[in-house]
Amino acid sequence: MNILMLGSGFIARFYATSLHAQRRIDRVTMVYSRNKDNAARFATDFGIQHYTDNMEEAISNPDIEVVIISLPNHLHEEAVQACASAKKHVLCTKPLGRTAAEAKRMLQMVEDAGIFAGYLEDLCYTPKFLKSLQTVNSGGLGRVLWTKSREAHPGPHSDWFWDKEKSGGGAMIDLACHCIEIGRNYIGKNVRPIEVMCWADTQVHPIEAEDHAIGLVKYANGAISQFEVSWCFRGGMDLRDEVMGTEGTIWINNFLRTGFETFTTGVGDDYVAEKAEVNKGWLFPVGDEAHELGYPNMFTDMFSAIEENREPLETFYDGYIVNAILDAAYKSAVTRLWEPVLIQDWRGEEQTKTHKSEVSYDDAHFLIKEEKLPNGDMKFILKHKNTGELSQKVIPSKK
Numbered sequence: 001m002n003i004l005m006l007g008s009g010f011i012a013r014f015y016a017t018s019l020h021a022q023r024r025i026d027r028v029t030m031v032y033s034r035n036k037d038n039a040a041r042f043a044t045d046f047g048i049q050h051y052t053d054n055m056e057e058a059i060s061n062p063d064i065e066v067v068i069i070s071l072p073n074h075l076h077e078e079a080v081q082a083c084a085s086a087k088k089h090v091l092c093t094k095p096l097g098r099t100a101a102e103a104k105r106m107l108q109m110v111e112d113a114g115i116f117a118g119y120l121e122d123l124c125y126t127p128k129f130l131k132s133l134q135t136v137n138s139g140g141l142g143r144v145l146w147t148k149s150r151e152a153h154p155g156p157h158s159d160w161f162w163d164k165e166k167s168g169g170g171a172m173i174d175l176a177c178h179c180i181e182i183g184r185n186y187i188g189k190n191v192r193p194i195e196v197m198c199w200a201d202t203q204v205h206p207i208e209a210e211d212h213a214i215g216l217v218k219y220a221n222g223a224i225s226q227f228e229v230s231w232c233f234r235g236g237m238d239l240r241d242e243v244m245g246t247e248g249t250i251w252i253n254n255f256l257r258t259g260f261e262t263f264t265t266g267v268g269d270d271y272v273a274e275k276a277e278v279n280k281g282w283l284f285p286v287g288d289e290a291h292e293l294g295y296p297n298m299f300t301d302m303f304s305a306i307e308e309n310r311e312p313l314e315t316f317y318d319g320y321i322v323n324a325i326l327d328a329a330y331k332s333a334v335t336r337l338w339e340p341v342l343i344q345d346w347r348g349e350e351q352t353k354t355h356k357s358e359v360s361y362d363d364a365h366f367l368i369k370e371e372k373l374p375n376g377d378m379k380f381i382l383k384h385k386n387t388g389e390l391s392q393k394v395i396p397s398k399k
Helices: 010-021 036-046 055-059 073-086 100-113 127-137 171-187 295-308 316-335
Strands: 002-006 027-032 050-052 066-069 089-093 117-120 144-152 193-201 212-219 224-230 238-245 249-253 262-264 281-283 365-372 378-384 390-395
Touching (some): 002 055, 027 036, 055 073, 066 073, 100 316, 117 316, 127 171, 127 238, 127 249, 144 171, 171 212, 171 224, 171 316, 193 316
Parallel strands (some): 002 027, 002 066, 027 050, 089 117
Antiparallel strands (some): 144 238, 212 224, 238 249, 378 390
8 A cells, every 4th residue: 555654753763663564565655744854854864755844735635545644743633634535545644633532523523424434552562462351352361350551751852742632732642542551451431431530740951841740540339440650750661561450560661661671881883772761781682673662563553454444453432532531631630530531422332240258168258368378388368158257277288
């Protein structure tokens, strides 16, 4: 397929590198940038024949089959509208919108136009995430009780990120969109997010938006998803996920400390990794940065979904739900209260019951816990099924 890249900045370069490295037949054949010189440089760097600073003209070009939006947040809606009008498949970078209302309008546009629309949430395609999600979905962790996702680094690359109006916020709109969708996947996208409690503040930078935030998202089945995001973290980019279930736990370090460590006095001039702040001393490079961040897997899913006439793993609807959760988080950061997640078009389960695990020890008791003591004895903590009385039973070691 012939691809139009809208944007020529940092994320557009990651996207183009990932697409062309896969050696698929899908290629970026045109690039648009608001700055024509930037478009020309991008075209030269990636061997692209056509470049322009006219977005609508580029999208309406009859040779273009798929449009990738890698523009600042405040330009997403305009670009989606143009794609819908031209009936072109569209893939949009995260977050889908600055607000749920904006995201909902974009969702409606693509559905009314009957075009394919994919939400480019790369961190839901990392190799470690996909493997861990397979474990969760196969029941390896039992019932998921709690998730935590953390993304922290020294701050984004472009000026518009720091502009609250253009971005839609600060660290939360930039980073928590990743963390929230990671949690949704682990807990189950069909489970409704109910309410959010959030703390956010501007701790370091002279900006109007938040540069640090922590939030809790409560789901209808009782699960809790926690996000931690910051533009104040020094030392690189920290991407970590945790999942706790009734039968197991997963810990993931995606980026900062993954077993690749290098020391240099700084005589070279090599690129280390995204958001790395230094290039001397002990460094933590990333072997295949695009792959570790999920880009090749993401585009394989997107273009395979187009070919197979199916939905991708991450859709515009997912982007809308993420924006709805973020809206509640921003409100909670002001009110300091649990705020409801307002979803106009919920497509999952209407109600999910919270199930508590009750394992029988015998006819009269539930088993709370069993453990082997240092002396070899087995201890069982029990609860009587009728009276609720707690007791313990010890079976001595046969040693």
